[in-house]
Every structure is written in structure tokens, then in C-alpha cells.
Amino acid sequence: MAARSTGVFPREKFDLDDAMEVTATASAAPISLKTIGTIRVVVLGAGGIDNAGTNKITVNVGGKSVVFNANDLDVNGVGIAHLRGTLCDANNNVDYDLGGTATLDACYIDAVDNVG
Secondary structure, three states: OOOOOOOOEHHHOEOOOHHHEOOOOOEEOOOOHHHOOEEEEEEEOOEOOOOOOOOOEEEEEOOEEEEEOHHHOOOOOOEEEEEEHHHOOOOOEEEEEEOOOOEOOEEEEEEEEOOO
């Protein structure tokens, strides 16, 4: 049987690598986003978020936006979303925006499949 990851999410078989951290400042992703089959977006320690539309976290990945509202988070403020890398062809930048009272401990992207 293959060994599992011992990272933050061992059951999901991925680690949160510092190289894949997303910050509030737009910067080039360490991988070519449009060549990835599926990109996982992970937010950790999100707070001050509701479902009204103002207090939210928006993660921008290659020109596509992933919005996290209260319904998208677990009780610990963790949210996970997926998007197709082939749709992220506007640019190769990543960043996040905090709306209203939203706070965030960390944000990461993860290449799920078809890394090329």
C-alpha cells in the first residue's frame, strides 16, 4: 500500500507547500496554471465572513475568481474549492482579496492533476 502524506491534510494526500502560498499581493504562481488539469484552492483560518456578499474572501487564480462565503467554510474557517486550470489562461498570477470584515490566516493553491 502506498504511503500517505503526513502533511496538514493527510487523508486528502496533499501538503501545503510554502512555494504554493497565495498572498494579498498579486504575484506569479510557481507553476504554469493553464497546464494544470485541476487546481485546488485552500483557505485556512478564515473569519469575519458571512453570506451577505460583502464579508468574503476572493482568491484570484490566473484571471478566475473563487469566492468563499460563510457557507463555503467549515467550523474552523477552512475552505476548499477546485477549478479547471485550462480556464486560468488570462495570466499566471495568484492573490486574494479580503472583503469587509473578512480575515484569513493563510491561503494556498495545489496542483491536483495533469501537472505539465
